[in-house]
Amino acid sequence: xxxxxxxxxxxxxxxxxxxxxxxxxxxxxxxxxxxxxxxxxxxxxxxxxxxxxxxxxxxxxxxxxxxxxxxxxxxxxxxxxxxxxxxxxxxxxxxxxxxxxxxxxxxxxxxxxxxxxxxxxxxxxxxxxxxxxxxxxxxxxxxxxxxxxxxxxxxxxxxxxxxxxxx
Amino acid sequence: xxxxxxxxxxxxxxxxxxxxxxxxxxxxxxxxxxxxxxxxxxxxxxxxxxxxxxxxxxxxxxxxxxxxxxxxxxxxxxxxxxxxxxxxxxxxxxxxxxxxxxxxxxxxxxxxxxxxxxxxxxxxxxxxxxxxxxxxxxxxxxxxxxxxxxxxxxxxxxxxxxxxx
Amino acid sequence: xxxxxxxxxxxxxxxxxxxxxxxxxxxxxxxxxxxxxxxxxxxxxxxxxxxxxxxxxxxxxxxxxxxxxxxxxxxxxxxxxxxxxxxxxxxxxxxxxxxxxxxxxxxxxxxxxxxxxxxxxxxxxxxxxxxxxxxxxxxxxxxxxxxxxxxxxxxxxxxxxxxxxxxxxxxxxxxxxxxxxxxxxxxxxxxxxxxxxxxxxxxxxxxxxxxxxxxxxxxxxxxxxxxxxxxxxxxxxxxxxxxxxxxxxxxxxxxxxxxxxxxxxxxxxxxxxxxxxxxxxxxxxxxxxxxxxxxxxxxxxxxxxxxxxxxxxxxxxxxxxxxxxxxxxxxxxxxxxxxxxxxxxxxxxxxxxxxxxxxxxxxxxxxxxxxx
Numbered sequence: 183x184x185x186x187x188x189x190x191x192x193x194x195x196x197x198x199x200x201x202x203x204x205x206x207x208x209x210x211x212x213x214x215x216x217x218x219x220x221x222x223x224x225x226x227x228x229x230x231x232x233x234x235x236x237x238x239x240x241x242x243x244x245x246x247x248x249x250x251x252x253x254x255x256x257x258x259x260x261x262x263x264x265x266x267x268x269x270x271x272x273x274x275x276x277x278x279x280x281x282x283x284x285x286x287x288x289x290x291x292x293x294x295x296x297x298x299x300x301x302x303x304x305x306x307x308x309x310x311x312x313x314x315x316x317x318x319x320x321x322x323x324x325x326x327x328x329x330x331x332x333x334x335x336x337x338x339x340x341x342x343x344x345x346x347x348x349x
Numbered sequence: 350x351x352x353x354x355x356x357x358x359x360x361x362x363x364x365x366x367x368x369x370x371x372x373x374x375x376x377x378x379x380x381x382x383x384x385x386x387x388x389x390x391x392x393x394x395x396x397x398x399x400x401x402x403x404x405x406x407x408x409x410x411x412x413x414x415x416x417x418x419x420x421x422x423x424x425x426x427x428x429x430x431x432x433x434x435x436x437x438x439x440x441x442x443x444x445x446x447x448x449x450x451x452x453x454x455x456x457x458x459x460x461x462x463x464x465x466x467x468x469x470x471x472x473x474x475x476x477x478x479x480x481x482x483x484x485x486x487x488x489x490x491x492x493x494x495x496x497x498x499x500x501x502x503x504x505x506x507x508x509x510x511x512x513x514x
Numbered sequence: 515x516x517x518x519x520x521x522x523x524x525x526x527x528x529x530x531x532x533x534x535x536x537x538x539x540x541x542x543x544x545x546x547x548x549x550x551x552x553x554x555x556x557x558x559x560x561x562x563x564x565x566x567x568x569x570x571x572x573x574x575x576x577x578x579x580x581x582x583x584x585x586x587x588x589x590x591x592x593x594x595x596x597x598x599x600x601x602x603x604x605x606x607x608x609x610x611x612x613x614x615x616x617x618x619x620x621x622x623x624x625x626x627x628x629x630x631x632x633x634x635x636x637x638x639x640x641x642x643x644x645x646x647x648x649x650x651x652x653x654x655x656x657x658x659x660x661x662x663x664x665x666x667x668x669x670x671x672x673x674x675x676x677x678x679x680x681x682x683x684x685x686x687x688x689x690x691x692x693x694x695x696x697x698x699x700x701x702x703x704x705x706x707x708x709x710x711x712x713x714x715x716x717x718x719x720x721x722x723x724x725x726x727x728x729x730x731x732x733x734x735x736x737x738x739x740x741x742x743x744x745x746x747x748x749x750x751x752x753x754x755x756x757x758x759x760x761x762x763x764x765x766x767x768x769x770x771x772x773x774x775x776x777x778x779x780x781x782x783x784x785x786x787x788x789x790x791x792x793x794x795x796x797x798x799x800x801x802x803x804x805x806x807x808x809x810x811x812x813x814x815x816x817x818x819x820x821x822x823x824x825x826x827x828x829x830x831x832x833x834x835x836x837x838x839x840x841x842x843x844x845x846x847x848x849x850x851x852x853x854x855x856x857x858x859x860x861x862x863x864x865x866x867x868x869x870x871x872x873x874x875x876x877x878x879x880x881x882x883x884x885x886x
Contacts, residue, residue: 333560484670
């Protein structure tokens, strides 16, 4: 069993209600909405092997599974979906050497109150990445040891990458 | 801080002023103030192909107290602008500023409507003597900027102007 | 509230390194808490050259972002161009002709050598030696001349387009590159290794300094020569090959000692391996067009795309989210130096100040890439 299958099985335990599905080959228009679960992606087309959509409170459990399987945290990004009034936090996991597998983990929070638990206890790399996401989007990471701005001046009072921000 | 009136000296030199200016112009000591990409072209100018030491300016001083000219090479930020202003104030008179590259002249490629963090030009903070356009300007352009500064200090240009063609 | 010096029980004091400092490779500020000469705590402060690249990507079209990619890491700008071209070609389904792929590889590897030469020069400048800078810049100027013939710029290249490259290479470029390979190979043993690598002062300054364990690399996400100097064999050109890298026979240098000397040797060997790749690419260069078919107005399908390339500093990632419009909806740049620097605070504890600076130099920092 290769690493992608192993990780997929370990992650699917977190989502007992949703079966693991493949992305449909005919894709016209935006992908269909889904609540939660693991989707296998077409690696040459999308650049990642697995796409995991989880609830905000499951983020730490997912990070612990990835740590046990030997992945490393590559980056954390935020996305602002203005029409849906949601902010998305996107985690990219990858492997250092050996078999290759890239996993994308996404979680959606409401735009007015974006709160996500921190994973910096599992991966210290998340410390700076979460500070950056807070800086750009205003996402508050609970229990982060030092959630202050990292790239903008400390006394800035705006979050620049929100879609409705224009200086 | 606005402009200040520096009182003229009690002792007026005449021909000695010209000699002092000649000395100042031919031994400009720059401050190492590379901020971004233009800093690499400044380092190339200090290398042996373009050789800024022909013009007396290869002694890059890290401390502003020991330098004559501040070559602002790179983009100035809102987070950095207080530090840049402090460095300018710490330089002793007579001092000059060369704005190297488009970012130091006017904000360069970052002067867009979404700009929330870039100061649009070094001359928003302090007076600039020579502007060198380019992104990044070639080392020859920086040398031409140094020669223009020398002309500004002494009143005469010592080096022949090179024309294309 | 600050405690007066006389009432403090410990002997530490806080020293501010930067943002203007000759050895911080740009505008990096490090707040050091020192006990004499020993570093008790080191905290890097970033953001002094944050130039809003991710916001600018959302404001313009895909093609308008190409010049921005070069300004982030200006020392290996062609690799950043390459990564952006790859992710947009993935999203829009654009094919690249083979000759263009080979030209991309040749120019990216030449740029990698130039970047390592400048790292070498700046590293030794930090340690106090000025002469290696003159030798390295001499070789670097030869590379820049070759690339300027073909791309038009010296430092911030905007050479790649979606579907290929915009200018073809000619015979004079090929002859010049072969001459340069011969020249660098003949100069390496004497000017680089005899003068510097086997120099007792360098060995004393960087051997056994700055240990980064492989587990620390994984926990902080360090990649590139930093990871390869700690025994982790991870190179995107081998593990996740892109472009025509599978056609070439080259090695990935990996050293197990985990100290600054190992990272130094990784980069010196990488320069030799890049020369091998360029030679093989010149021998196998096919004929054909250099630009594939790409629509005038790019509107890739909506979705989440990722592409990774190996730059001189580590693995660079572009996370692109398209919504079907002509602007990117969101672009996240995964910068390798951001992750490499995040372990500085943990590793520099307990070091002497001079050793901490030698360690920082061995990480090969380019601050505009961290701040984007």
